[in-house]
Amino acid sequence: MTPILPAYSLMDHDIARARPLPTTGVGASLQRKEDRRFLAGEGEFVGNIKLPGMLHVAFARSAVAHGRILAVHKPAGFEDAVFTMADLEAGSPPVGPIRVLSSLPGFKPSSQWPLARDKVRQVGEPIAMCVAASRAEAEDIADAVVADIEDLPAVVDMLEARDAPPALVHEEWGDNIFLETLVEGGLKGDAFEALKRGAAVKVHRRLRTARQSMAPMEGRGVVCSWNTRLDQLEMHTAAQMPHINRAGLSETLGIDQASIRVIAPDVGGGFGYKGILLPEEICLAWLTRHIGRPVKWIEDRREQLIANTNCREHHYDITVYADARGRLLAIDCDSVIDSGAYSSYPFSACLEAAQVGSILPGPYKMEAFRCRTWSVSTNKPPILPYRGVARAGVCFAIETMVDAAARAAGVEPHEARLASLIEADEMPYDNITRKHFDSGDYPEAIRRAMQAIDLPRWRARQGAAEPDGRLIGVGHAVFCEQAAHGTSVYYGWGIPMVPGHEQCGARMTPDGRLELRIGAQSHGQSLETTLAQVANEILGIDPDHVRLVHGDTGMTPYSTGTWGSRSMVMSGGAVAEACALMVERVRDIAAHLFQVPLDQVMLAQGRVSDRAGGHSLTLAELAHVWYRQPQRLPPGVNPAGLEVIGGYKARVDTGTFSYACHAVAVAVDPGTGAVELLDYVIVEDAGTLVNPMVVDGQIYGGTAQGIGTALFEEMRYDSQGQPLASTLADYMLPGATEVPAPRIIHMETPSPYTTFGQKGMGEGGAIAPGAAIANAVNDALRPLGAELTELPMSPRRVMAAIAASRAGGVIGSPHAAKGQAA
Amino acid sequence: MKAPVFDFTRALSVADAVALLADTARFTKPLAGGQSLGPMLNLRVAFPEHLIGVRQIESLRQAFIDPANGDLVLGAAVPHAQIEDGLIPDVTQGLLAHVAANIAYRAVRNRGTVGGSLAHADPAADWVNTMPLLGARMVAVGLAGEREIDARTFMTGPFTTALDEHELLVAVRVPALGKNARWGYVKFCRKPGEFAEAVGGVLIDRARGIGRLVMGATDGAPIVLEESAERVRAASSDSAVAAHWTDARLSAAIDAAGIGHDPYSAQLHLTMARRAIAVALA
Structure with missing residues (x-):
């Protein structure tokens, strides 16, 4: 598809700076339109929805991690109120399992029945x-x-699951491995071996990141009913991608997609947790039709913590080779991902590992790369792509290794990075795993971060003992955030849901207002505001006169939804295209009305006029003529009117590359293991910022979650596969007292491939804190000879690392290889 | 996370409450601020059949100085926030207010009560560690009448106390400290407001012969190290009293309490005790 819009004029960084600060369009820190209802408590979430005659659902759930179901007994007197998989299968058509396949060779699919059948896993x-x-x-x-239930041994640890499984999660597989992959780049074979032998610096570590529970403020929830007039299922669900949920419901329920309408109302945080087809959605869809009553299920926090999907559990057995000044030469890595019991719809059990294999090199140049990955099945909940997906683990792995290599080489870590990063004048750059970096100046981000955190100040403070006995450390991490990845990337990763072209439907109402319909969905992204800014940029229409319709399959174009930081690029591009089409329609109508040639008609500041100055109409006046006074329109006017579909796909679909450097100073208490964040700086480049205030909000929120990854969040299991946190008293999230106010410094290198130069940036904040804080903590512990190799850096792990170094200089916490200790 | 079915009766006097609690036909529990029992009901880990609301009993909401001996009589239904805000007489040189201000979050402190927390007896909570430090006495009323229980023997294990099943904790008697008494109370929490992983408390009141160290948030009742009154009175300084609490002695007590098997927890308890001593002597 050829975009209607010419390359946009904001392409040049300096031109963008020279413009007066916009107040409504692209670049304005417009206050969020959606806050009017949210701040007044007037949003509508699934939990708010009450339908006449509505009944409530609770699920009986497995108390064991692995077992064979012998029988399920319905309580006496409640036979009509309890349903098992046998009931769902007895319907016509029978309800089927969730099966999500990777297209990569060797993938083993799982069958996840909406209600357990035969086995619980x-x-x-x-x-x-x-x-x-x-x-x-x-x-x-x-x-x-x-x-x-006849108990079976629980498969709990991912390394054990791969190497010495006590049982098979899916017996028909013969092992516990969803998929094994190998990614290689650069030198191979003997040349790689020679490089290894010749490298001045070689560091090897085993690194581990904890399984986390995504914890949006609003949990999942479903309300559904069967509309007999339309012969259609109507489901309200807290979802990020309603069109995908509709497709999944159709496949498992055996009914056509037009008979299903999925509506995601206001959604209180997604972060990936709501990018899934839920077993509960399938169950309630079947139930409402079966009993002829609206039904509701609201996930409670205990279900969220113990039963539903997790994220992030990685293990890296990684060796990095560098030269004498810390410049990276090669990475050799074996990575295992604990994908849990099932392959979730639609991202599959393999997205995480696919990312690890391809993005581990980060923004670094090197001569050889090899990474083998295993996506392993265990008796734990499936994992989903959480904000930043595999990048948080990958960033922790590569960035702690760069620091370790720098320590081994005796150089400052930022010097090792500057020696290895892609330079600005090399952009666009295809790296060793053929990732196409669109633009940016990574070394400059590090230089600015070092300046802002004031490295010499912390080095000086480290030289003097702290009065309270704490140890001071400073560290940083850099990462790239590939976003709005398109067709080629998802096809290449074998993910069954491949995003393509994005559309926006735009309609001018008879009073000159604008309705935009998009298939993406907001769960906090501020799209009602930012897409109105895009419409304002193209049409000149007041953002308050723009209404966004989204989250409803009955009213919007198909879309894979909101994930992967794609909406501002993809829906933003589609809205721009639709508005550009609308400009042409408006001009055509005006040319006929004014009786002047089309090229004499211009649209500016929401007003259409002819260049000679004889005629001028507001959009409202023009729309009124089109809809209400068609008798005034001469023959030959385009009958298609003021309703358009604009479509968009980036010129290069490999995604935009936002990036940032996080730098942090910490104090570590050697008496308790507590870590305090003393200062936090973020230098971020997300290209053209459509709404800088919204961008800052995304960075703050993501960083808070990243601090959770770094220091607090950990979903632990005992040896029987029992989750050890069932409330938020046990699953620890960072709060206001744990999150400092990061200082954000923006760079703005527009993407050459997107409409305004904007880059997806919704996840970056969550990616770097684990790595940056780990580097700072290890810097603080360096005088003790202790080093942490596992996230989160809980006080217990910090103390264990200190104790291990005292006991004999063992690097890393003693738990990294086994992973079950706290 | 919805509570199972239960009955609720609001008691308006201690006599009412005691009579209702004497019901042996049903599992009956008193309910004060509900900050612990409420979540336990919703999580379905507690299944009382009959809850007796005691928060509205006027005498349980009072706090006053007993003119006979100068004790603070702290009603069991006094919320933490009242202590935090200095709305009750202070006989502890600010210790009670300091402890109260760091219990959980303000919303919890507004409703949670001293007696409720003590009777719940979570080892990681604050009053079960503070009251033994102060040498307080619990006042309990049952069908047999009123009795006092020393705070140091009140807690018998995690979530268990010396209260009879049908007894109601009505007040705590806190003895007044001397003018020169010094204390330290520190705790280690992963986040402010969370339950403590270790608590250290120290009280040195040489005029009254008190030298006491508490290590709390154990697997059960707190560890109390009590110096003899003679020894304390004979000491030339507060530091001389504290000098008895050597690392070796503290570690031995930690081991004896069964915490030693977890080196991290043992270290935390030692650190908190040392810091409490440092605060007291500062």
């Missing part, structure tokens, strides 16, 4: 659906459901 797996007049009564019934 994780604690919390739904076994029976219970319906009652209230949730409390439904929970009473669920408590009375008895499942006879």
